[in-house]
Amino acid sequence: MMDHARDLASVQEATERLLTAAGELDNAAVTDQSRLPGWTRGHVLAHLARNADALVNVLEGRPMYASAEARDADIERDARRPLDAHLADVRESAARFQAAGLVPADWSRTVELRNGITDTVSRLPFRRWAEVELHHVDLGIGYELEDVPQEFAEREIDFLTQRFAGHADVPATRLTDGTRAWSTGREQDEGAVTVTGTAADLLGWLAGRRDGAALTVAGGPLPALPPL
Template structure:
């Protein structure tokens, strides 16, 4: 049976199509305006997205050929390419994004079944090639929001399946992190049952271990808002917060400071 990420590939195609539609609707002067990422303009975000597609293409090519290939020759080369690419015109950015996406698609289509099981190198640790497409989806979805064009793409526009998968994944990454209290995240997009008990799929425990009892902090809100806060794309405004069992008078101030994800 093939382990090729056949379900992820059409999801990526849809995410890329939405991103390209946003870029096609941008104005030239918006490229130099700040993005949501500190120190980066929207041009930097678009350049990073294109080079990330090429970097992940390198991983797939290495898995297919048996010659392990890193995403980038070096971190310095990655930074240089983003800085240089940020200065492109809007038409150049759009063409670069389309061309790099096409190269990634071709590399994925060329993968034999066995190659998807090959581990690929990464600075944070190797992982199997069948995860590459999912990682590209993350890049496209998160950085589409990072353009800071709220009318085009905000956290509430993330697909439901993406939000639910990422909430579980990011919560797991924060589990046991030093300096965090025990946290319970409750996604209100899942309806409660007849006894007003939350759907088990809506609850994500993270932060410090909680052997039993009430968590130190409970954060309640739509899944997209929870994910935006967890990933640093929101200050948590609009989320409800309980400290123990008590409603926080100033919910945003009651939210714990989150460590970097990396």
Template sequence: MGAGTEFLVQLVDALPDDALRAPSGLPGWTRAHVVAHVARNAEALTRLAEWARTGVETPMYADAEQRAAEIESSSRFPADRLRRELSTTADALDVALSRLDDGDWRATVRSALGREIPAAEVPWMRVREVWLHAVDLASGATVSDLPPEVVDTLLDDVTGVLSGKDGCPRAVLTATDRDRTWPLGPEGATLQVHGPAASLLAWLTGRGDGSALTTLDGDLPTPPRWI
């Protein structure tokens, strides 16, 4: 989590101020929207940490409309404020997590989608945010820049979520750069997809077109939306 935050902050700091207003890799969002979202996400996850520690229910967001409004308004902040809040909110999250004891980590909280989770999942939720949104800045970073252990754990996460969605293709994903496979979709896979693990992840999360992948039994399918 800390390494991902540092990677993202370095990318943002390397951008000229006016470049923050350029389009990001996410439709309809500028780079400033991405930075604003990551900062507000740190605050939302800090609320979950406080919920776990105190037992007082403090959801990530009141509702989806509040979340969207906060991102939109924050994206208009001056560049220096955006950069500052990206770091200060991450530091505050670190402090909040450091205050949790063994019992707190087992406390049940809720994700933004309403899923009940143990507080122990909060750091992983942040890992996903900082590393993947570093790619979404569209400033040169790609999924291949993610640490191998992050790529593999994201593949575990993404294939698990997508497999439970309607329209998910049946496939077995085989990484050509390590001894790993991931099942995708209902049991009884009919398609074999091969490629570097980072390319598999980029394709599944909509951060790559699958051009680095090959299939043995047909055309590359289109996976459903992840999150």
């Protein structure tokens, strides 16, 4: 069972790490390319702020975004701001998310996110934690997948392997970091591909942040994963 209160605390800690690190940048660095194609660091920071507000919308019973076009336009509008404006926006939107998350609610109810995806509301704090951790890495400012908390890495691998489980385009695949094992793709059988690597490399591949070159693959080629 999800412990949303504990996850909210983890989100707050991750946000503080990101804000401290981003606070060492300058206005010129905000305009530099991030690790996400087509996005500057300003785009990443703007997205983080708007995502927090979007999750507040979900918590309070409203659509996550007015539309896909409005989401993209808001990020593009805010991306060009100076660093101080970005930091204030990320901090203030994060505080709004924390406040909304502390309101007594039915945490078992199902809510709708982007693109028709549904989930229980109790998973929203973890989803926000993932946004903060992965986009901190995407900023390209010294925080790597090896630096994320172990609990987060393991849980995000769990989440992503579940997301691809049963996917017709993903062959039966077993993943292991030498200690833990996960299964994903089509129904498992004796012909499953086995992918071995560190938790950071497995997470990077599943989350589309690494190409999988550091992974060891047996039983077939490294599966191509559909976009998240």
